[in-house]
Amino acid sequence: MFNVETIRQDFPILSRKVNGKPLVYFDNAATSQTPKQVIKAIVDYYSNYNANIHRGVHTLSQEATDLYEQARQKIQSHFNAKFSHEIIFTSGTTHGINLVANGFSSLLKKADEIIVSALEHHSNIVPWQMLCERTGATLKVIPMNEDGELIMTDYDKLLSKHTKLVFVNHVSNALGTVNPIEYIIEKAHQFGAAVLIDGAQSSPHIKPDVQKLDVDFYVASAHKMCGPTGVGMLYGKEEWLKKLPPYQGGGEMIAEVTFEKTSYADLPHKFEAGTPNIAGGITFGAALDYMNAIGFENIATYEHELLSYATEQLSAIKGLKIYGTSAQKTSVISFNLKGIHPYDVGTILDKLGIAVRTGHHCAQPIMDFYKIPGTVRASLAFYNTKAEIDALVEGVKKAKMMLS
Known part of the structure; x- marks a missing residue:
């Protein structure tokens, strides 16, 4: 059966720290992490x-x-x-x-x-x-x-x-x-x-x-x-x-x-x-x-659960807007905090050990459509957890408090 804690043990990098904090890796759409088997x-x-x-x-x-x-x-x-x-x-x-x-x-x-x-x-x-x-x-x-x-x-x-x-x-x-x-x-x-x-x-x-x-x-x-x-x-x-x-x-x-x-x-x-x-x-x-x-059906089911949870938790933050609300989507959440540049949010999250992507994500026409300079993108994988999403949410709240 799918057990995320067992799966996480396959990825050595997930046990390291960044800026003194446990690594939370949410940049999977750019590059996923590599298991010890590979x-x-x-x-x-x-x-x-x-x-x-x-x-x-x-x-x-x-x-x-x-x-x-x-x-x-x-x-x-x-x-x-x-x-x-x-x-x-x-x-x-x-x-x-x-x-x-x-x-x-x-x-x-x-x-x-x-x-x-x-x-x-x-x-x-x-x-x-x-x-x-x-x-x-x-x-x-x-x-x-x-x-x-x-x-x-x-x-x-x-x-x-x-x-x-x-x-x-x-x-x-x-x-x-x-x-x-x-x-x-x-x-x-x-x-x-x-x-x-x-x-x-x-x-x-x-x-x-x-x-x-x-x-x-x-x-x-x-x-x-x-x-x-x-x-x-x-x-x-x-x-x-x-x-x-x-x-x-x-x-x-x-x-x-x-x-x-x-x-x-x-x-x-x-x-x-x-x-x-x-x-x-x-x-x-x-x-x-x-x-x-692991099984792609298991991966899809678990990642959908993560996406739903992250969407619900982030949406509760006042002034946060999610871009890309299609009913059919994979585990990617692009968002901005009102009045705050995505780069600044990403920088504070990094200080907390949370890796996200900021900018136009090599998709500038999309950003032009929304008339924004870019977004903060949290892209989730099957080895991520709800506890890590909680850390992201708290990090975004901290960034909002510091930058508003």
């Missing part, structure tokens, strides 16, 4: 298997290759991709998005249109703006409402025969809103458009089934899912990955090279130039093993 996998790799992969006939290389490809299969199974070669290792979500955007540079023309949403992280805005500059295509935006939800009737109106691509996050990093991606994907496909879903914020909370979703591309980062930084994955349907040209040139992604011509390797290696983050890929698989052993 740390052990990192140490095990460098202690016993450290070698380059796919190229060596010696034992270490073959063993490292097997571990790396087993991790790819774990990712395939977790996201329910049809083939393991539809899983491309990347340095993270941003890398995956840029890989796809670069590939479509050769497929779009001036009359084409692409659609993003008003809830996007900058990494799912800027690459498409750059793509439009290169191709002459037009970027259109699905608007949002005051609750932090996308306006689907406006999305329907944006779709047309000119729509070639739709890019939407599964969950907003700034507000926690869970977007109706099933509807978005189905409607886009009716117009023959491809869909990329940014799963950076959903993957720690939701176990997506890419075949059931019928999504064309899905991206995620290991460091949001109890894994290491610097590694992530791009899922792409086989037919789309075959259409896209390589993103980078170098070793591993080639079949044959002469000074006259180069032929490219088959999937997935066509998109994996150079020596990859081998330890990162292997321990990404270990992180998925860890989270699946």
Whole structure:
């Protein structure tokens, strides 16, 4: 059964102190913490298997290759991709998005249109703006409402025969809103458009089934899912990955090279130039093993309980406003105290050992919509507790008293 105190013992960092206070870590949407099982996998790799992969006939290389490809299969199974070669290792979500955007540079023309949403992280805005500059295509935006939800009737109106691509996050990093991606994907496909879903914020909370979703591309980062930084994955349907040209040139992604011509390797290696983050890929698989052993249904149930409790307790503070009140959201609470800059609140909370994120969260258009400079964001994970939420609430009250 789910026992948060037992789970917390897996995370060494949760026992440390910050500014003389017990650490309360509420910046999970930026980077989750790493359990000792994943740390052990990192140490095990460098202690016993450290070698380059796919190229060596010696034992270490073959063993490292097997571990790396087993991790790819774990990712395939977790996201329910049809083939393991539809899983491309990347340095993270941003890398995956840029890989796809670069590939479509050769497929779009001036009359084409692409659609993003008003809830996007900058990494799912800027690459498409750059793509439009290169191709002459037009970027259109699905608007949002005051609750932090996308306006689907406006999305329907944006779709047309000119729509070639739709890019939407599964969950907003700034507000926690869970977007109706099933509807978005189905409607886009009716117009023959491809869909990329940014799963950076959903993957720690939701176990997506890419075949059931019928999504064309899905991206995620290991460091949001109890894994290491610097590694992530791009899922792409086989037919789309075959259409896209390589993103980078170098070793591993080639079949044959002469000074006259180069032929490219088959999937997935066509998109994996150079020596990859081998330890990162292997321990990404270990992180998925860890989270699946706890169970994503258990994680979702517990985090919803935390979110409800935190929302109720914070809402009771006079002058506190929560941004993002969708009925469908993950465990993220963005808020401000009236008349107080979020940075100042975050600074006082840090002095109390409470880690939150302040600013625009790489989602400046959302802040512009609300006409605010940013928010204080408390993002909760399955290893957090109600006692920690109580500490946050008391910290916010203290900040209000000191700064008002």
